[in-house]
Amino acid sequence: MVGQIPKETCPRPFLKWAGGKSRLIPQYKTHFPKQYKTYYEPFLGGGAIFFHLHPPAAILTDINAELITTYRCVRDQIEELINLLKEHQKRHNKDYYYDVRAYLGGSNLEKAARFIYLNKTCFNGLYRVNSQGKFNVPLGRYKNPNICSEDVLRAASAGLLAAKIKQADFTDVLNHATSSDDFVFLDPPYHPISNTSYFTGYNGTSFLEEDQERLRDTCAELARRGVKVMVCNSDCELVRKLYNQINFKIYPIAASRSINCNIKNRGMIYELLITSY
Known part of the structure; x- marks a missing residue:
């Protein structure tokens, strides 16, 4: 009988990432599409979903230039990087x-x-x-x-070998994903659930309400093409309204929050997993 692959040899995130999805994968599993050929992740971050799914082909993008440079070096120059x-x-x-x-x-x-x-x-x-x-x-x-x-x-380097990695705004996915053979997972900056929870420091700018609407429109166009779309975001009135407008399915997900300036706001909260299928 073949033994299990040691955990340390399985591709998994090499970065610590606030809002990373590793702990939520057990709740996500039943919602992943059964079949697709190419995986897209336009808000790459720590890449937990990519490493978990280990798709045969992937296009990974993020607006953060330093993050993309790091992923490329992990893929292409791993021994020099380790040194x-x-x-x-x-x-x-x-x-x-x-x-x-x-x-x-x-x-x-x-x-x-x-x-x-x-x-x-x-x-x-x-x-x-x-x-x-x-x-x-x-x-x-x-x-x-x-x-x-x-x-x-x-x-991680081995897991990234078949992936294309580039810096781009999330709308770049519209230049590539065109059919039901494509699966797009989007983990954007979450819409704030309070007046003090805006996170503006990822690339020096905010991800504002109009950006959430632009994201919704991108998801709607992808779904129109038959692309399988999965989005996660905060559980708030705006997000529910945006995706109800395009008839996406919305599922509540229990998540643990560990980074908050107010210790009373840490702990278990609900966020949303949203799909086109």
Whole structure:
């Protein structure tokens, strides 16, 4: 009998990512389409759904240029990247963290190593930039952060080999997904459920109500073509209204929130999983 594949050799996210979907996959499983040929993820982030599904073909995009550079280096230059991360691991301390955070130069490979290093050592793995586009998350409280997970990185590299990776706005998916052979998973910045929950730091701009409407229109066009569409978002009146207007199916999903400035607002909440099929 063939034994199970060791967990560390299975492709899985190599980044910590606020709002990542790894813990929600058990609730998502029954909603994934049974058949498709090409997978699209226009808000790539940590890529938990991509790594879980391990599709035969994929187009992965995100508006975050540094994130896309990092994914490409993981796919194409994994051993060189690991060597740079080992150097970060050796030199890590408080002063070093802030020196690396302040440095914006270097090759794409050096930028990718910087991105992963900061991700593994900053507060809660949060990605946030200021209005000048500079990463500004403080050092996290970790005694011994695992900056270079070699097995995880190599497995992720193997999992990405068949994927096309590029920087693009989410509407770029309309240039590629055209039929029922395509499956598009969209994990956008969530619409705020309170006046204090706007998250504006992902690329220096906000994802506003008009962007949510633009996303809805993109989903409607994809569905018109027969593309299988899955969207997740916050459980709020606006989101329900937008997707009821195009007759998508809406499912409540229980999720745990761990990042909130008010500790009383942490814990179990509901969000929405929305499908065209």
